[in-house]
Amino acid sequence: MPEKVAWEALLLAFRQSRTQSERLCVSYFGGEPLLEFAAMARYTRKAHQWALRHQRPIEFQVTTNATIMSQKILDFFQRYPFRIAFSGDGLNTDHDRHRPFVSGRASSPVVWKNLEQAAGKLGAHIHIVVNPDTLNGLTATIQRLHELNYRDITLLPNMDAVWDAASRALAREVYHSVSELQAEQRELMVSPLIDMELEQPRLKACGFGSDDVAVSPTGALYPCARLVGTDQREPLHLGHVKTGVDETKVKTLKARARAKQAGCGSEGGCACATFMPGNVIRQLDNTRFFNELNLSLAVQNRALAVAAGSAATALL
Template sequence: MFNRKYAFDYNTNFIFSIDELSEKILNNTLDEHDKERFDIDIVERKKKFIKFLCDKGIISNGKPSLNNHNSKFQISTISLFLTNNCNLRCKYCYEKNLYKTNNMSKDVVKSSVDLLFNNLDEKTVPTISLFGGEPLLNIELIEYIKSYVKLQKLSNCRFSITTNGTVMNNKIYSLLNDLGTKIMLSLDGSKEKQDYNRKFENGIGSYDKVKSNIDEYLQQDMSDIVIRNTITKNDVDYKNTYDFFKTSGYKNLISIPISTSDEDEKLNKDDINKLIGNCKMIAEDVLNNILAGKEFLNINFFNYGKIYNNIDNSYCGAGLRSIAIDTNGDIYHCHRFVGDSTYKLGNVVRGVDNDLITTMQSYYYNRLNDVLMNCKDCWAFNLCKGGCMHENLLEGNSINKTNHELCNLRRSWFEITIALYAMICEKEPTLIEKVYGESVFNNKINKWIPLNIN
């Protein structure tokens, strides 16, 4: 990538640029023929330096290890399904079985908020994520949530919402603004792509309505809005989608590969390879824009700051740090498992099943050991931890069984992301904090990256 070669330590997340000799020393593949090719003094000097890095714990020895940092049930985020009602019928929706007019009650809201704040420690900032269905179809309940949180004097509570962008007016915009709500808006790209994937119940495409609402209400807040895009088989020429979002003025993009049990809709090997090639072209463009001091589109799979500090026990906090609560008050691992009783943890009104919570903590640890056995030879294990459980379930009928093609995609994204980060470090290190944020330096090792041992 970028005509450079980098080494990445999967246990410490340390990156450094390398040459052929350094690579051979690191991989212990230096043979007698190589010793004739390379100057003996340079070989010994590099060996000593690499040993120094190992002795200091900057480079690890052995296979990926299991980091036991977050196996405690400590909720900081709840996703509330305010309604199951939705005005769209998206082709790839995993909540099709939930299309109903059920709305969450005020009693469920109260119990959910109480559960969140009763399980917080003093240092944790709570987050309430508004979900559905389309949550903005139940604006009255959002107003109630605002008043109840205020009544409890919970001034530090953060709010986020995932919306399809079709429902917006002055009242809604004002309410979301008052709450300081972080908005994630689902948009698949151009009018052609959006209207193909995301139609209203009557079959009419949703692009024009979403674009109108963005232009009228959200244009001034584009830097705070995150666009969520689903990558389907029709979107693997992804550079075109990237160009659309970039030229349209969007700032933040989360792109997620389609998750489905439908074999005809799954991304196959050819789809993944084409997508990876497009992502490499995008990375070149992102790097050029960053180094030139131009605006750039912040894409989730290039966000090294997040990946870099993700030496954790799990791919995400589902069931440990975050839970989802459906319209009836039933508690699930996350929003993607809502409706699947296998992954239900209790009910906020009738009470949390503490035995289930204890079982879940043990289950997570055992799951990681199972994943570690399956992924023990994968250099990206500590960045991925086996991936999204729900994606695994849809793709392989088990939360522990990863999909080979999606693994290839995820590893390629990690490679591109690491290379992009390292290139910025080498070319213009003063931009690192600006591009990735202060959190990229949470780990003291990061301050020495990249280290060139050529």
């Protein structure tokens, strides 16, 4: 991203949030943000200075594939209010099938070494991308992360994959196993399972242009970082860093997203999924399947908790 666009993006963020009491969050995204660590450090220092000067609460967020790590980077993340997310696909060959280095070399040894290095030093979140061919190793992956003292884990199914009847049946079995593991290890929080263990389980919706926007290298504003891609989807633009957010466009895109979601029974989830490249019908159908799976597990867990509570009361 050009320096000028980056500074304009930060200025827009401060202007847009000037009348809000919520914490301002500056998020870095891309193929791998830490490839541009020097630039990220510059923007972070300046934004942090501005926030202190104007007495504004601020935090920073970055998602990294954990292939780049050093003591300097760890120290930097500890110095500033960062939320770190490490993204991966599992243990060993599960990870390497989906995330080899450009040369074809396995990346899992580097990734897990860096996860071990960062464990206990960063309050990091873990994003696990789930594919049909990595399901069998999912529980073992979560157990290993738990051993490294990672407590916050999010499961992100690959919605563009072919989840046929067999893989969906296996997903039900594995997710049930993960749910049991979470029940045994109460400090372990696996999302979206833990998010739905409410009195009335519900799906979390994304901000989609209202609470957050993504800035492309050209300065175009998108409703979500996942939609930027190669920055050639003008119909999804919500404005520009120079002019700000066009609320009319936000409302129009939200209405289109709701209509698409309603058409396949996936209301209430991530609106971005309706505009993702690829087979949208397949993605929305997979989204519906996993939404229903997560909700069913949440309802089941609540019923078990109520039953256990009743049994304990009866014993008293």
